[in-house]
Amino acid sequence: MKSKKKIKKKYFNNNFTSITTGYINMTNHGYAFVNIEGFQKDIFIPKNKTNRALEGDLVKIKLNKKNRHRKGIKIEGEVLKIIKRKNKKFIGILKINLHLNSKYGSVIVYNNSIHVDIFIPIPINNIKKYHNNDKVLVKIISWPKELKNPLGKIIKIFGKSGEYQTEIDSLLEQYGISYKFSKKIENEAKKIYLKKNLNKNNIRKDMRSINTFTIDPLNAKDFDDALSIRKLNNDIWEIGIHISDVSFYVKEGSLLDKEAYLRSTSIYFIGKVIPMLPKILSNDLCSLTPKKDRLSFSYIFNINNKGKILNNWFGKTIIQSNRKFTYEEVQKIIENKKGDFYEEIYTLFLFSKILTNKRLKNGSIYLDKDEIKFHLDEKNNPISLRLEKNNDAHRLIEEFMLLANRKISEFVSLNCNGSPSNKIFIYRIHDKPDFQKIFLLKKIIEPLGYFLDFNNLKNSINFLLKKIKGKSEQNMIENLILRSMSKAKYSTKNIGHYGLSFFYYTHFTSPIRRYSDIIAHRLLHYYLINNNNYHNNNNDKTYKLKKIEFYEKQSQYCSYKERLAIDAEREFIKYIQIKYIQKFLGKEFYGIITGFTDWSIYIDLLLFQTEGMVRLRDIKEDYYILNSNEYSIIGKEKRKIYHLGDKVKVKIIDINMEKKKIILSWIENK
Template sequence: MGRKTNNKNTSKNNGGKQTDAASLARRILQFLDANFGEEFNSKQIIKKLEIRDALTKGGVEPVLSKLVEAGSVSRNPRNYYSSTQDPEFIEGIVDFVNPRFAFIVPLDPEKVDGDIMVKEADLKQALDGDKVRVMVYPLKGKTGRVEGKVLEVVQRSRDEFVGRVEISPRFAFIVPDFRKMHKDIFVHRGALNGAVHGEKVIVKLTEWREGDKNPTGEVIRVLGKAGEHEVEIHSIMAEFGLPFEYPEEPEKEAEAISEKITAKEIKKRKDFRDILTFTIDPADAKDFDDAISYRKLENGNHEIGIHIADVTHYVQPNTALEKEAYNRATSVYLVDRTIPMLPERLSNGLCSLRPNEDKLTFACVFEVDDEANVKKHWIGKTVIHSDRRYAYEDAQENIDNQSGDYFEELTLLNVMAKKIRQRRFKHGAVNFETVEVKFNLDEKGTPLGLIIKERKDIHKLIEEFMLLANKYVAEFIFNKNKGKDTFVYRTHDSPDMERLDTFSGFAKRFGHEFDIQNPNNVSNALNKLMEEIQGKPEQNVLEQLAIRSMAKAKYTTEPKGHFGLAFAHYSHFTSPIRRYPDMMVHRLLELYLENGKSPDAEAWEQKCVHSSEREKRAADAERASIKYKQVEFMSLAEDKDYDGIVAGITEWGVFVEITETKCEGMIRVQDMDDDYYDFDQKNMRLVGSKTKKMITLGDKVKVRVVNTDIDRRTIDLEFADNDRKKPRARPVR
């Protein structure tokens, strides 16, 4: 796609500097390509390119003549010039990375070499996330990137934003919280709807006229005083389009559902009410999706039942409940609250597998030997009566102390889970132990303390048995008709080797080897690295980088495998109270168990796509709420120097993760006044132009907090000293 210019003539300008004819030719070509279909004479080109010195002006005509000779430019009889190159037109999604430029991510990656860089002036009022039509320039830019300009906004991704009100005597602006919204929104004073200076609001875009620097909008909801906990959480909910309350109609439907379990219904199910059953969940949980039953069989084997709330028994198709569950698609767990997929009457009541109550469930029951090998399994409807509700901490304590209710059964299940887990990793599963941050909040929502959650054996026990059930359900359906029956799978593609190669480079800069010469050995190499960094300052940074280098797991009706778990087939069956895809799986599973006909895959695939999108929205909102509390926590924290690790480097700044709190902040290059730093993108480092001092990915540093911005959820840092410890010496090249 790129074309070359071979004109190497140079001429002196008045300042004695070299004016490169090749550089001038490139500028002219870029201008004409960017204005494909239009014609300009040499004077117009000089004016458009803002060429002011006489010598360069004099070089324009000769350069144009050479470009005409080369066939890169066309000249008509009136001496007007135009581009001869046929640009490519593609559609893509805007990633508005900073105020100066955006990248357009092509919808069809095959059509163009990478993302397309578009300068802010050429975005044609496109905003982050918008679907746009782009003209790709035939000539690459100075950085070697593909460049282009937006021709039209095909579809706005959003027209509502959360922001802070700024009022002056004559006009008002809303300063958006969203970091990728780089334009303040003008609001006529009459469209403020009662909002006052400093309040958080939701503003809707109403107009953006050609030539206007900023869009115009109107306030549609006043959230309250900026900085208050409830207001900031509501701001995050509004930013991600999360619902503030449950609609009335599905709530009424939920209230009308009878709690009574009839004898007729029980007869349709296997009765596990007399078999030891318990739930293990977080201490503050109320929506108990899953229970485990256990008994020793006469033949010496063990029966382990994974019983899942039978949500679709209560939520019927074509009801308001069903429609709202589909719309939400997942429960969202913010830092201080849960936004449930189902009304509380179902999520915390009828469907929740509370102790000492008969409950309807869908189960996967396994018979295993002493080595945790599955000898038999059965899938079907059950009724249970949970004997005990454990918090994770209580169950772990029983195992550790070898005392308390059912400690022997818990210990045996733990041994079984470890054997299953060991086999899973032996078969190629990847072991990501991601760091999870929680906060102790007071009654006003102020963070009093930060907790790094530790995953113990009991968490892994529950995880292994849920994975086992999900795997067997998916395999059961796939094997039933060789994958031809419509079903909802959870798939995870193999990683792209180029991205892994990039990650390998990152790992090396942290002082770790990640050998991916053999593509079939990626899982083992990842697990070796994850084990090596366990407990080290760089653990969280490298785990996050590794996860980003992986493909994203998704829901689909295509029966593909799951790379991360090393399963040929996998599904989500075990959390229907909080995930809509699990409800879909329950419905299809029941259909096939009753020998029903496979439904049309297309409609189910659309539901899968919707569910994957909602899952991402939930994850983004959860991260935003944690980041908000991290920023607030650091704003209140002791004024001291913190140990940190360089987690990312760009041309405009250094990202540092504070080891103690896992909070990430940024040191801006413009604030680093000890030298002028050049960005070495290839080696991901900044190099001082005078001192040759390097700041490199993985460096251990001391930092202090300079500023925190709750609205943008950012932390500004500065280096506390200049003595940076490195994982190993790196010579300047």
């Protein structure tokens, strides 16, 4: 990093040419800022000097000579040339107008990627093809100097804005997510399916005679994992955690493997799944369906009644699930203490409680958020919602999957020949939280009567989570805790998992829907068949470095695709929430204040678990201004203060489907 003195000399001496380049950040108002690498201030670009630049473009700019040498003021410039457009394609809503007996349209883009509408000349012979309020993909083809708006061409029509399939298709386009598999991929999957090679030789341990079952959501079709259990004597049980052996069918380097890697994850929209693998594999051959022989990669261990694991075994197996259970069915068996496989299920439940208590004692953070579930009608319109809480059945499965992921990671890292630092493996890592974010969390919750102890942070967070259970501010504080945490990711460089308090952890238990788990399967299998050695020629440092680089690149890509999938899923949930809330226009609800700006208040509607906004100027009971701490507002006359977390009453007065915004009015709160 250059010193300020050198930077100043570079940009302000008499020999300095005022032409430079940088990336432009547009505002909704039309003016912009350009960030110049190594420069202490962004360059301000007035509205009339942006020269048709768009958000993120690489531009050549000229600094304004009049204020180049002045200190303490913003430095102005103008865009001379667009070197490279960041985007030429945009998704927006088509608006068609009738003008001089010919039709033309404009596409309104509702995100921050472009600050102007795109003008669309619509040929007369294509008029019937387009409809007002269609959601479309448009490409900018030119931007004449004499026009305020660029000219574009519609290259894809998704359908009427706000409709279920339209929103899915446009989201997939926006995030660059593949939907359909090519014929080549489907044919390769079909060939694998028709072979149905179960490899029933001595390589696999035969577990088909042991009671085995799956526990999944009601509408699940891809069953990654199954549990088996049998009693060995009065004190010892054998438990098997069986994971679909996807890597046996999806060979590294095949077309199917390359496609799975490109997708990296299945995506779960409400009412629809975009699978990582073709359905003939994900829902059939690789799925651990009941009454069928299935190949699995298993972790099998003996455990005594006190929850002490006595030994471990990892390897390839063949299983047959006796039955598929739903979470609801297992929960009833646990509560009523009767039903199919009662002894096995209740024993697993008791062991899961022991595992949970050990994990919490070791410092694992126990964040157990409610999940929003929608019921859709036959046209995929949301007709009801519920908040689904994790029950004992959910926690049973979660605990055994956590155990398998931890034990497999420990096995590779500690039990294979060589030191842990020499191992190549894919870890699921989670860094410590950012201190500034935790400090901000502390400042926000203190006025609500809650505290955090920085010296014992994990236990303090767990105590806070218990204390807010059932309180109106629970959802807000849980979201604040989540935002204060680092994002978990994949890496070959292990730093441990902060949130779980595991030093060794991986993802192994969902290979049908996560490519990271396929990588873990392949690496574990490699170590097992090579007698725990990394490579027969372990001294070949060049080879090892190349493999580390290869797996680290795959890890980073899986992390990137995971974030894209999460963002897409959240955006779709927001769309469903907004569509559902439309029917409640004019109704009053209670909410929790979750944020303030200079001009608005954000409120989490308790019934819907989604945010709406009230403009400060629309509050009639007083004139409110933002306090300097930015965590409260105060009335100018009555001096009443509202804090983050306060419960208030509001009315839903408007819904903006495209911006996914809920506009609220303030009901006077006494």
